[in-house]
Amino acid sequence: VALTALQLFSLARAGDVAALGRLLSRIESGADDLRVTLAEIYRSGGRAHIVGITGVPGSGKSSLVSRLVQAARAGSAKVAVLAIDPSSSLSGGALLGDRTRMSDLDAHVFIRSMATRGATGGLASAALGAVDALDACGYELVFIETVGVGQDEIEIAGACHTTVVVSAPGLGDQVQSLKAGLLEIADVHVVSKCDRPDGAHTLSDLTALMALRDRRGAWRAPVIATSAQTGQGIEELLRALREHRAVQRSSELGPLRERRIAEYRAWKSAEELLRQRLAAARNEALAELVDRMARREMDPLAAAESLLALCARKGA
Amino acid sequence: VALTALQLFSLARAGDVAALGRLLSRIESGADDLRVTLAEIYRSGGRAHIVGITGVPGSGKSSLVSRLVQAARAGSAKVAVLAIDPSSSLSGGALLGDRTRMSDLDAHVFIRSMATRGATGGLASAALGAVDALDACGYELVFIETVGVGQDEIEIAGACHTTVVVSAPGLGDQVQSLKAGLLEIADVHVVSKCDRPDGAHTLSDLTALMALRDRRGAWRAPVIATSAQTGQGIEELLRALREHRAVQRSSELGPLRERRIAEYRAWKSAEELLRQRLAAARNEALAELVDRMARREMDPLAAAESLLALCARKGA
Numbered sequence: 207v208a209l210t211a212l213q214l215f216s217l218a219r220a221g222d223v224a225a226l227g228r229l230l231s232r233i234e235s236g237a238d239d240l241r242v243t244l245a246e247i248y249r250s251g252g253r254a255h256i257v258g259i260t261g262v263p264g265s266g267k268s269s270l271v272s273r274l275v276q277a278a279r280a281g282s283a284k285v286a287v288l289a290i291d292p293s294s295s296l297s298g299g300a301l302l303g304d305r306t307r308m309s310d311l312d313a314h315v316f317i318r319s320m321a322t323r324g325a326t327g328g329l330a331s332a333a334l335g336a337v338d339a340l341d342a343c344g345y346e347l348v349f350i351e352t353v354g355v356g357q358d359e360i361e362i363a364g365a366c367h368t369t370v371v372v373s374a375p376g377l378g379d380q381v382q383s384l385k386a387g388l389l390e391i392a393d394v395h396v397v398s399k400c401d402r403p404d405g406a407h408t409l410s411d412l413t414a415l416m417a418l419r420d421r422r423g424a425w426r427a428p429v430i431a432t433s434a435q436t437g438q439g440i441e442e443l444l445r446a447l448r449e450h451r452a453v454q455r456s457s458e459l460g461p462l463r464e465r466r467i468a469e470y471r472a473w474k475s476a477e478e479l480l481r482q483r484l485a486a487a488r489n490e491a492l493a494e495l496v497d498r499m500a501r502r503e504m505d506p507l508a509a510a511e512s513l514l515a516l517c518a519r520k521g522a
Numbered sequence: 523v524a525l526t527a528l529q530l531f532s533l534a535r536a537g538d539v540a541a542l543g544r545l546l547s548r549i550e551s552g553a554d555d556l557r558v559t560l561a562e563i564y565r566s567g568g569r570a571h572i573v574g575i576t577g578v579p580g581s582g583k584s585s586l587v588s589r590l591v592q593a594a595r596a597g598s599a600k601v602a603v604l605a606i607d608p609s610s611s612l613s614g615g616a617l618l619g620d621r622t623r624m625s626d627l628d629a630h631v632f633i634r635s636m637a638t639r640g641a642t643g644g645l646a647s648a649a650l651g652a653v654d655a656l657d658a659c660g661y662e663l664v665f666i667e668t669v670g671v672g673q674d675e676i677e678i679a680g681a682c683h684t685t686v687v688v689s690a691p692g693l694g695d696q697v698q699s700l701k702a703g704l705l706e707i708a709d710v711h712v713v714s715k716c717d718r719p720d721g722a723h724t725l726s727d728l729t730a731l732m733a734l735r736d737r738r739g740a741w742r743a744p745v746i747a748t749s750a751q752t753g754q755g756i757e758e759l760l761r762a763l764r765e766h767r768a769v770q771r772s773s774e775l776g777p778l779r780e781r782r783i784a785e786y787r788a789w790k791s792a793e794e795l796l797r798q799r800l801a802a803a804r805n806e807a808l809a810e811l812v813d814r815m816a817r818r819e820m821d822p823l824a825a826a827e828s829l830l831a832l833c834a835r836k837g838a
Contacts, residue, residue: 241823244821244823245821245823245824247821248818248821248822249818249819251818252818331822334822461816464816465812465813465816468811468812468815468816468822468825469808469812471815471822471825472808472811472812472815472822472825472826472829473800473826473829474822475822475823475825475826476796476800476825476826476829476830476833477796477800478826479823479826479827479830480792480793480796480830483830484789484792484793492785492788495784495788496781496784496785496788497781499784499787499788500777500780500781500784502564502565502567502568503565505560505561505563505564505565506564506647506650506784506787506788506790506791507557507560507561507791507795509784509787509788509791509792510788510789510791510792510794510795513788513789513792514792514795514796514799514830514833514834515834517792517830517834518830518831518833518834
């Protein structure tokens with residue numbers, strides 16, 4: 207007998223990791239019976255520290271996250287990683303590589319990749335819904351790793367409590383992140399691969415650039431030099447993540463960020479909902495509107511108003 | 523005294539070209555008082571032959587269109603050109619270059635560039651609204667020229683009665699258009715710059731590629747070799763455009779295309795309308811929804827449903 211999403215969620219909350227995996231698959235594919243479950247998941251969450259990790263391809267995000275997971279586990283936190291890579295729906299399995307072994311060896315580490323946009327086309331909602339589920343299931347630290355390319359991916363990384371932007375030597379230095387609009391969203395900067403001889407150069411460039419920027423209220427984004435090879439800077443980065451969360455909790459920054467994330471999610475969900483409803487309306491009322499437009503009895507904006515009114519009435 | 527958009531439209535229909543220019547500026551900037559005028563414009567249109575011309579940058583679209591305008595004028599049609607180039611809001615003036623001189627010398631040629639996305643962010647609706655105005659003002663042949671890069675630009679070119687895709691030698695041959703998703707939307711293929719020695723190669727590649735494709739009902743997209751330098755193929759292209767329209771008028775292709783265009787426009791307008799209304803809702807109801815979400819009393823999808831219901835009720 208197939209379990210409902212709500213049943214899977216109950217099992218997952220009780221510690222059934224296989225059920226959690228199946229729940230995330232349903233969220234990813236946009237299954238039909240999710241509405242109530244997603245609402246329940248969202249209401250049950252709100253305790254995890256959600257950390258977005260982004261950076262241009264090749265900046266070493268995956269190795270960095272693996273190191274962070276190890277360090278956080280040494281501090282005995284329950285840790286989850288959601289790696290978003292919509293470009294690699296074919297090579298999706300390979301992305302995780304040796305990281306899946308990490309979760310095989312440790313019941314308190316959950317690692318998952320999301321490689322498709324889901325049935326409904328809503329990558330951001332699916333990804334953040336999956337993070338909600340990890341949060342509700344008691345993971346205290348949830349990393350969401352996205353390639354910093356594409357509007358959705360950048361937005362997802364920004365819709366977290368703490369956003370880490372990773373730069374690496376040998377990629378045209380910080381200019382690449384700057385161009386991609388990533389620097390703006392960083393709460394913490396990381397220069398990865400600092401074991402390389404050109405690491406110092408990237409580090410000083412980025413530090414100089416950040417020195418020009420204004421402090422954001424009670425927090426100024428630090429620039430942290432790391433190396434996944436040697437382990438340099440990993441503990442410092444983990445401390446910075448926790449410090450950022452502590453500053454948020456004790457200042458106006460926390461509520462501000464919560465509201466910004468909530469606003470983004472409401473907005474994104476509304477866009478996706480409209481797209482779904484418009485798609486459903488195609489075969490029905492749209493045909494009549496289109497006929498009237500073709501006869502020039504109705505103009506495009508009037509047709510659009512009718513469509514929106516129709517979509518608002520459609521019950522979920 | 524400033525004229526209303528409706529007054530400008532009345533003047534433009536009576537042949538006042540300066541009024542037409544001002545009307546298009548208002549449409550481009552998404553002025554507030556346009557709602558009634560756009561509906562009136564749309565209802566008054568439906569007679570022009572709208573021809574979309576697209577192709578990758580450097581394919582010679584502008585020179586081709588200039589030649590086409592000259593040839594159409596020799597046949598005494600009233601001709602308009604709308605050149606869309608959102609990337610060049612700075613160099614917008616330069617784009618038209620010597621083409622504006624053409625309209626200076628001939629009252630039955632109207633040439634205009636649209637270089638911005640407009641205040642409402644709706645490039646497609648603004649561009650197609652401008653085309654409606656040209657149609658309603660009696661221009662019999664309206665060219666809308668877009669760079670075949672970016673979803674909006676490709677869609678605009680496809681939302682016409684006849685879509686011309688321009689390929690040129692020396693740009694990686696037809697593969698570039700193929701990659702950009704342009705070949706699918708072509709009713710007529712043009713290989714431009716055929717005075718160049720490598721023109722024959724591009725032409726035979728494209729012809730071979732098209733021979734593999736299915737005929738679309740009563741019409742098979744021809745491949746026409748042109749040269750803006752020598753004038754080669756321009757008359758043939760103009761005949762192909764008229765033949766395509768004649769085939770549409772005497773077959774199921776015409777009504778099918780009208781409906782496809784109407785559907786696209788209703789859809790696009792609905793998306794833009796929602797975006798506007800969501801933006802307007804930001805300061806009002808959104809704040810309350812966001813508060814409830816931050817308190818976990820409401821989940822993102824429930825907030826989205828409230829937003830959509832709110833946006834549907836909002837009177838225009």
